[in-house]
Amino acid sequence: MSNYVIFLGSLRKESTNRQLAEAFIHHLPEGDTAAVFERLRDVPFYDQDLDVPGQEPDAARELREAVRDADGLVIITPEYNHTAPAVITNAIDWCSRPMGSGVLMGKPSLVMGFTPGPRALVGATAVLREALETVQAKCVATDYTWGDAYTLLDGRHPKDVDEVVGILNKAQAELAKLADATPDRVDPRAGGGIGAE
Numbered sequence: 284m285s286n287y288v289i290f291l292g293s294l295r296k297e298s299t300n301r302q303l304a305e306a307f308i309h310h311l312p313e314g315d316t317a318a319v320f321e322r323l324r325d326v327p328f329y330d331q332d333l334d335v336p337g338q339e340p341d342a343a344r345e346l347r348e349a350v351r352d353a354d355g356l357v358i359i360t361p362e363y364n365h366t367a368p369a370v371i372t373n374a375i376d377w378c379s380r381p382m383g384s385g386v387l388m389g390k391p392s393l394v395m396g397f398t399p400g401p402r403a404l405v406g407a408t409a410v411l412r413e414a415l416e417t418v419q420a421k422c423v424a425t426d427y428t429w430g431d432a433y434t435l436l437d438g439r440h441p442k443d444v445d446e447v448v449g450i451l452n453k454a455q456a457e458l459a460k461l462a463d464a465t466p467d468r469v470d471p472r473a474g475g476g477i478g479a480e
């Protein structure tokens with residue numbers, strides 16, 4: 284039984300990636316749960332002056348707690364300018380500190396996404412994998428992304444599209460395997476991250 288937190292990279296109401304998150308939740312194996320962290324838009328830009336133990340901004344503290352308490356992280360996002368949307372990289376920055384004991388250390392992680400463009404998020408996934416590996420998250424071997432997503436969906440919700448559901452099942456099985464193999468607590472003394480405190 285695993286419980287996952289989802290970072291959603293698109294903030295717009297009609298987001299196809301929000302629909303993909305809904306499909307991810309809908310098709311989880313029985314007993315597993317997942318929820319979108321809905322306060323990403325409230326998390327301020329990372330600022331070391333704000334990151335004072337016990338006085339972190341509320342949304343940043345909730346973000347860290349949500350990731351800490353989850354068995355895995357699922358990033359579901361579009362690509363912006365061949366990189367990842369700022370809400371996602373900002374969340375990773377907050378979760379990467381304190382250096383050496385950030386909540387992403389050892390966290391099983393999966394990246395998925397829809398884009399209407401033809402290149403299927405190659406820029407965003409490269410950036411996210413680099414960042415997640417830097418903070419010593421445990422990434423699923425494959426990123427699961429779709430280009431030309433509006434053509435694929437053709438007005439349907441992704442939870443009803445067989446091709447999407449098949450990939451969701453595969454991605455969920457890979458994430459569950461990593462989560463099952465991960466001890467409850469990761470030793471922060473193992474290090475991780477870049478930069479001086």
Ligand SMILES: Cc1cc2nc3c(=O)[nH]c(=O)nc-3n(C[C@H](O)[C@H](O)[C@H](O)COP(=O)(O)O)c2cc1C
Nearest residue numbers: 293295298299300301361362363364365398399400
């Ligand atoms: C600032 C901005 C930059 C974008 N850059 C890219 C891009 O580099 N590659 C791409 O395929 N789509 C790009 N798009 C299109 C987005 O993928 C699309 O608008 C949308 O966000 C798809 O996700 P959503 O339906 O979940 O919002 C960009 C959109 C915006 C607003």
